[in-house]
Amino acid sequence: MIDPRAIVDPGARIAANVEIGPFSIIGPDVEIGEGTVIGPHVIVRGPTTIGKNNRIFQFSSIGEECQDKKYAGEPTTLVIGDNNVIREACTFHRGTVQDNGTTIVGSNNLFMVNVHVAHDAVIGDNCILANDTNVAGHVKIGDWAILGGATQVHQFCLIGAHSMCGAGTVVLKDIPAYVMALGYPATPHGINSEGLKRRGFSKESIKLIRSAYKTLYRQGLTLAEALEVLVPQAEQDDGVRQLVESLQAASRGIIR
Incomplete structure (x- = not known):
């Protein structure tokens, strides 16, 4: 052998x-x-x-x-x-x-x-x-993450579970769980809903994760303000809990 x-x-x-x-x-x-x-x-x-x-x-x-x-x-x-x-x-x-x-x-x-x-x-x-x-x-990369070709990740960044980076993405800040990112620097483009479906997430859980994403990115809230809204929701759904945990672990600030 x-x-x-x-x-x-x-x-x-x-x-x-x-x-x-x-x-x-x-x-x-x-x-x-x-x-x-x-x-x-x-x-x-x-x-x-x-x-x-x-x-x-x-x-x-x-x-x-x-x-x-x-x-x-x-x-x-x-x-x-x-x-x-x-x-x-x-x-x-x-x-x-x-x-x-x-x-x-x-x-x-x-x-x-x-x-x-x-x-x-x-x-x-x-x-x-x-x-x-x-x-x-x-760098720390969570389970089921996908990094497209030629993705470049800056030191100390956190990339959350089930997230996805498009080809050529340059990651300078932390990417929360489930988030799709693209560009230089990386910016958020929704959640990786197709990946979640393939991995057995329920429709209800994906709906809650999508709602949590909108709270984080569409309401003009700071990270601290968004966490005040999301932490109670995390007690009701494991998917949202994993998103909240990735936000709480962020050390370089999250992509915006």
Whole structure:
């Protein structure tokens, strides 16, 4: 299962049925779970943990030192969950001690060609990051988010669950849950209602989320004023609750 032309450090912990292609390099302090397939010409450096049934395509660089000038060789980590597809030429960097020291990637995500995930980023489950998307340091992306091709995300931004960015979007502020964003800088364009339907949200819940969006964006309220209206509604519907929680977690201000 390991091509004889691959270089695997004796300190790496590789499950019995992992496939590693020719000319790939697996460093020490790397753990790779069952069923994962590493293509040719992939570099994985540690400390990095990769879960089960992932597929990593050629020319990707996983677990490399970060591009932060404060980084001084500390043993920071990258943790990747299960069932991810990481396409050609993706780059995932380890964390920094200025944050929690770990870059975290969840499960069931699709990273298309040439996606960059920077130090200390946290990416949830079931996300899609399309070609040439760049996620800067300390960014947090919620479950089921979709980032269109060439989306650029500024450091420390929060992107809420079930949100969606159009191609070429430049994210400079936080995107609340469910919101569709587009442009440079990103501006809101309604809620991702089609995505919510596909994921089993009820018609009533989508209606309440749409109403909450109008409260947030159509009534001329400040964020604090909108939260005064939405917090009581969050007690009645889990969908609105998730929107409120994303607003309460916002640290850079939300897109407008």
